[in-house]
Amino acid sequence: MTMPTTLMQRAHDEAVRDDDTPKLADKPTRRSFTAEYKLRMVAEYEACVGDGDKGALLRREGLYSSHITEWRRARDNAAQGALSASQRKSKVNPETAALEKANKRIERLEEDLKKHKLALDIAGKAHALLEMLAESATGDSAGTTRPGHKPKP
Secondary structure (H helix, E strand, C coil), X not given: CCCCCHHHHHXXXXXXXXXXXXXXXXXXXXXXXXXXXXXXXXXXXXXXXXXXXXXXXXXXXXCCHHHHHHHHHHHHHHHHHHHHHHHHCCCCCHHHHHHHHHHHHHHHHHHHHHHXXXXXXXXXXXXXXXXXXXXXXXXXXXXXXXXXXCXXX
16 A cells, blocks of 8 residues: 555545535636637737747647637638628618619519410400300201210101
């Protein structure tokens, strides 16, 4: 059996209190970094030129290279988004916007009107055809027989 050192004994005494309940460590919290810190670290990382300088920076700050990669990507995407957003957005006069909206609505309604006129034209022609068939059926019924029926003597 080995003799415990004083350091081990002190750690044991702190972990196990007088009432023999183990002391639980606090729940670890996720680190969060401000945008300024991220930008500063990316700039410092990119400024490193010597062998081992980048690793030393990461060790000193307690970071991983994946942090830098992710932050650099976010910075580049934000820069591209800012540039493209400013090019896309142009100040539009509210009257011009309302006029464009009204013109689109008019075009849509005109297309609907064309469809309805075509449907009415087709319905009118179908009605005329049915009237012609009805007239021919009533006028010819006296002299002709229907299939399957015998004429009366």
